[in-house]
Amino acid sequence: MSQPQPDFSHDNIRTLRGTVFRYLFLLCALLSIMTTAAIVLTLLVDAVDFFAQVSLVEFLTGTEWNPTHDPVSFGVLPLVSGTLVITVGSALVALPIGLLTAIYLSEYASDRQRSYLKPALEVLAGVPTVVYGYFALVYVTPALDTVLPVNLSTFNALSASIMVGIMIIPMVSSISEDAMSAVPDSLRQASYGLGATKFTVSTSVVVPAALSGIFSSFILALSRAIGETMIVAIAAGQTPRLIDLTDPAGLFTNSVQTMTAAMVQIGTGDLVGQGPAYKSLFAVGLTLFVITFAMNLISELVASRYREVYR
Amino acid sequence: MAADTSEAGASAGSQSGFGQVSRTKDVAFRLLALAATLIGIVSLAALLANVAVDAIGWLDWGFLTNPPHPDPYEAGFLPALVGSIAIMLLIALITFPLGVGAAVYLEEYADDGYLTKFIQLNIANLAGVPSVVYGLLGLGLFVSLLGLGYGTVFVAAFTVALLILPIVIISAQEAIRSVPDSQRQASYGMGATKWQTIRNVVLPRAMPGILTGTILALGRAIGETAPLIMIAAPTTVFGVPNSLLSKVSAMPLQIYNWASYPETEFQYGVVAAGVVTLLVVLLTINSIAILLRNRYDTRG
Numbered sequence: 001m002s003q004p005q006p007d008f009s010h011d012n013i014r015t016l017r018g019t020v021f022r023y024l025f026l027l028c029a030l031l032s033i034m035t036t037a038a039i040v041l042t043l044l045v046d047a048v049d050f051f052a053q054v055s056l057v058e059f060l061t062g063t064e065w066n067p068t069h070d071p072v073s074f075g076v077l078p079l080v081s082g083t084l085v086i087t088v089g090s091a092l093v094a095l096p097i098g099l100l101t102a103i104y105l106s107e108y109a110s111d112r113q114r115s116y117l118k119p120a121l122e123v124l125a126g127v128p129t130v131v132y133g134y135f136a137l138v139y140v141t142p143a144l145d146t147v148l149p150v151n152l153s154t155f156n157a158l159s160a161s162i163m164v165g166i167m168i169i170p171m172v173s174s175i176s177e178d179a180m181s182a183v184p185d186s187l188r189q190a191s192y193g194l195g196a197t198k199f200t201v202s203t204s205v206v207v208p209a210a211l212s213g214i215f216s217s218f219i220l221a222l223s224r225a226i227g228e229t230m231i232v233a234i235a236a237g238q239t240p241r242l243i244d245l246t247d248p249a250g251l252f253t254n255s256v257q258t259m260t261a262a263m264v265q266i267g268t269g270d271l272v273g274q275g276p277a278y279k280s281l282f283a284v285g286l287t288l289f290v291i292t293f294a295m296n297l298i299s300e301l302v303a304s305r306y307r308e309v310y311r
Numbered sequence: 312m313a314a315d316t317s318e319a320g321a322s323a324g325s326q327s328g329f330g331q332v333s334r335t336k337d338v339a340f341r342l343l344a345l346a347a348t349l350i351g352i353v354s355l356a357a358l359l360a361n362v363a364v365d366a367i368g369w370l371d372w373g374f375l376t377n378p379p380h381p382d383p384y385e386a387g388f389l390p391a392l393v394g395s396i397a398i399m400l401l402i403a404l405i406t407f408p409l410g411v412g413a414a415v416y417l418e419e420y421a422d423d424g425y426l427t428k429f430i431q432l433n434i435a436n437l438a439g440v441p442s443v444v445y446g447l448l449g450l451g452l453f454v455s456l457l458g459l460g461y462g463t464v465f466v467a468a469f470t471v472a473l474l475i476l477p478i479v480i481i482s483a484q485e486a487i488r489s490v491p492d493s494q495r496q497a498s499y500g501m502g503a504t505k506w507q508t509i510r511n512v513v514l515p516r517a518m519p520g521i522l523t524g525t526i527l528a529l530g531r532a533i534g535e536t537a538p539l540i541m542i543a544a545p546t547t548v549f550g551v552p553n554s555l556l557s558k559v560s561a562m563p564l565q566i567y568n569w570a571s572y573p574e575t576e577f578q579y580g581v582v583a584a585g586v587v588t589l590l591v592v593l594l595t596i597n598s599i600a601i602l603l604r605n606r607y608d609t610r611g
Contacts, residue, residue, distance in 0.1 A: 018506040022420055028412030029421070032434045032480070035473055039444060042451030100347035108341055109348075120352050126527075126597070127355065128534025130563040131586050134570050135358045138578050169351045199337040220439065227441025229537035230563070234570055260443050260537070267446070267540045281541075285447040289440065296439035300432060 043289060046282035053276045059283060065240035065257070067266060067277040074280055076287060078240035082256035085157050085243065086164060086232055089252060090225040093165025095218055098172025099207075102214070105173065106180035107202045118174075125170040133234030136163040141235065155237025155255040163231050168221040175220065175303070179213020180206050216303035223295035227288060229260035238265050259288050359590070365583035374584050378549045379565065383576035388585055391565035393551045394464075395533055395592070398561060401468035402475065402532050407525055409472075410479030411514075414521075417480075418487040419509055438477040445474040446541025454542055462544035464552050464559045470538050475528040482524025486517040519607035526600040530593050536563040562589045 051059070054074045062075020101121065105114055140159040145152040152158065183206050191201045207214065237255030240262065244250060257265070266281050377387020413434075421427040449470030453459045459466045490513050498508040514521075539561055540546075546568035548560040566589065569582045 014504050014507075018504050021506050021509075022416075025412045025416035025420060028409050029416040029430050031409060032413065032430060032437055032477065035437060035448075035476070036433055038452055039440065039448045042448050042456075043444070046451060097347045097350060100344045101351075104341075104344035104348045108344060117348055117352075121348075124351050124355060126530065126534075126593070128536070128563055128589060128593070130534065130536045130567050130570075131589065134566060134582060134586060135362070137570060138582070139358055139361050166351050166354060173348075197333045197337040199333070199340040202340070223439055227439075227443065229441065229443045230567065233537075234567065260441065263443050263447075264537065264540055267543065268546070282447060282451070285444050289444045292439060292441055292444075293436060296436045297432075299439075300435050 039289065043282050043286040046279050047286045050276060050279035050283045053279070054283075063242055065262065067262075067280050068269065072277065074276065074283075076259070076284065078242050079257060079259045079262050079284065080287075081243040082157075082236070082240060082261075083226055083258040085251050085256050086161050086228075086236060086258055087222055087225045089157060089161025090164035090168060090228075091218075091222060093162055094168045094172055094221055094225075097165075098169045098217070098221065099176060099214065101169065101173035102176035102180055102217075103202050103207070106177045107198060107206060121170045121173060124166060125168075127167070129167065129228060129230040130234070132163045132167055133160075133231040136160050136231060136235035150249055150253050152253050153237070153255055155235060155239070156253055157236050157256045158252040160232050160236035161252065163235065164225050164228050167228070167231070168224050171221045171224055172217045175217035176210065176214045179210035179217070179303075182213070183209040212302050212305045216299040219295050219299040219302070223292045223299065226295070227260065227292045229264060232258045233261040233264040236261060238262075259284050263288075362583045362586050365579045366587040369580040369584035370587055374581075375588070379547050383574060383581050386569075386577075386581050388562070388565065388588055390548045390551050391560045391562045391585075392588065392592075394548070394559040395561040395563075395589075397464055397552055398467050398471065398559065399529055399533050401464065401555075402472045403525065403529055405468065405472040406476050406479045406528065410476055410525065411483050411521060413476075413480045414483035414487055415509060415514075418484055419505070419513065434477045434480055438481065441537075442474055442535055443537040443541060445470055446538035448473065449538060449542040460556055460558075462539070462542055462558050464555045464557060466542050467539055467544055467559055467561070470542055471532045471535050474535065474538060475532050478528045478531065479525050482528070483517070483521045486520025486524065487513060489520060490516045519603055523600045523604045523607070526596060526603070530596045530600070533561075533593060533596065534563055534589070536561075536567055539564055540567075562592070 059074055059076055061077065062073055063077050064073035064075050065078045066073045105117060109117060136159040137155075140162060141152060141154065141156060144159060187205055187209060188201050191205045196204070236258065238257050238261060239255040240257040241254075263281055263284055266277060269277075374387050375392065376389050377385065378390055379388075380386045417427065417430065421430075449466055453466040453469055454461055459469075494512050494516065495508055498512045503511065544564060545558050545560055546564045548558055552559045562585065566582055566585045569577050569585060572578070
């Protein structure tokens with residue numbers, strides 16, 4: 001009787017199973033690339049259809065946005081300028097507050113304070129935007145109207161900007177704080193050794209050293225403000241108009257329409273089928289996607305720079 | 312963090328006028344930074360208090376069990392509530408396996424090559440794509456191309472699932488990364504294959520973290536409105552969805568719809584009740600995630 005041969009077939013099954021799972025998981029990871037491709041394709045297909053009916057030049061330079069009523073016109077500039085107003089307004093709220101918050105969390109707060117404040121701030125980003133929009137319309141606008149000397153219209157850019165600003169504070173503060181925490185302590189100690197106060201250390205050493213991270217948080221937050229939809233759709237109204245620089249107060253006290261709000265307006269209308277109004281949805285969506293994707297990419301690239309510097 | 316040397320430095324410098332000024336500036340800046348940290352939290356708390364007060368008297372059993380109605384005193388939230396929960400459960404079924412699979416690949420299998428970097432950068436970018444654009448993806452892909460019907464449970468769940476998938480992947484990656492390498496080595500030392508190591512060692516250890524991230528992402532999914540509008544989900548439905556292909560509304564959609572009604576009973580009553588219901592569901596979901604995380608923390 002010879003020795004029985006060891007049974008290797010079990011090992012083959014194990015190897016095969018490992019390979020199957022490896023490719024299955026790879027497929028899951030590749031799904032993200034497929035998603036991006038699907039977004040680009042679905043937007044492009046219908047946008048190309050749209051540009052066959054409306055010229056690209058008219059879309060990009062037209063100063064009237066009126067997709068549904070005759071005479072229709074498809075100039076995207078009023079929507080871009082409305083988006084710009086909201087973005088600038090929310091940036092004025094979120095960037096200084098977010099940066100100061102990051103400085104406080106990174107330089108001043110004790111570990112205990114941080115453990116309360118950070119989750120509390122995260123709540124700001126977790127509140128559904130439809131709720132923020134409702135707050136802006138029903139509570140903030142009437143309150144501002146009684147406090148401010150100017151006349152606010154029911155739908156206005158001011159309360160929408162404030163709410164978008166509050167929503168994006170955590171994006172600025174958490175990424176900026178990460179960047180500030182990555183600044184080596186030796187830099188701070190050197191500054192303290194020269195007799196600097198905490199204020200000087202924070203503003204003259206830590207902030208400049210973390211500048212690329214702070215910058216990247218700003219870009220990301222602005223990108224979020226540009227893409228924010230429900231707050232502006234509910235509270236900023238649906239009046240597409242170009243920026244009128246002769247009336248700076250009116251920019252914020254009146255109703256504006258952003259690119260996203262215009263998409264919601266078309267989306268809630270009863271437009272189905274192949275008309276240019278329906279297709280314009282995809283043209284505006286493509287514009288929005290290109291702008292925000294470029295900004296996210298820049299933010300990601302800038303952020304990856306500081307990670308390398310201090311490693 | 313930064314050593315607390317400022318106190319000593321400031322008191323030593325307080326003899327000279329210069330030190331006095333910089334000490335005052337230091338304290339003022341500290342207070343300014345603290346005020347900035349609290350301003351968002353405090354204003355949100357004030358708004359929440361307002362809406363909670365307004366919801367009193369409106370948020371009752373009838374509101375939770377009635378269908379919507381043009382009369383504010385008859386209006387209810389049930390179809391939207393059930394719709395939201397149905398969509399959320401389906402999203403969980405879709406995103407959990409896909410998200411964990413992608414995270415396992417990126418953390419355990421992938422090398423440091425260009426493909427991996429490209430996938431990683433792509434996931435980070437997808438997390439920043441505006442939700443309204445995902446709505447257009449759902450409209451173009453699931454409604455127009457695959458013909459799954461405007462605003463059905465299927466389409467709503469798939470669309471929002473794609474939207475939160477990057478967040479699920481990123482948090483699952485963090486959970487898998489936090490499993491110590493020594494445990495993997497121990498498993499290999501026992502002769503286990505890579506897949507056995509992942510299934511028996513890595514995934515069980517990472518599971519609480521993965522679940523926490525997934526549940527938090529589901530909390531985000533339940534508040535999403537814009538993608539549902541884009542796939543033409545009705546803002547008001549009167550019946551509870553009874554199949555995956557029936558039209559579905561969701562809590563944020565119903566709130567959006569009610570917020571446009573001019574009557575004060577709607578603006579300060581019915582919508583407030585809807586907002587409180589949505590936030591209570593959201594809070595419940597997030598508390599489950601936090602409880603999971605805390606249990607995990609004390610054991611680890």
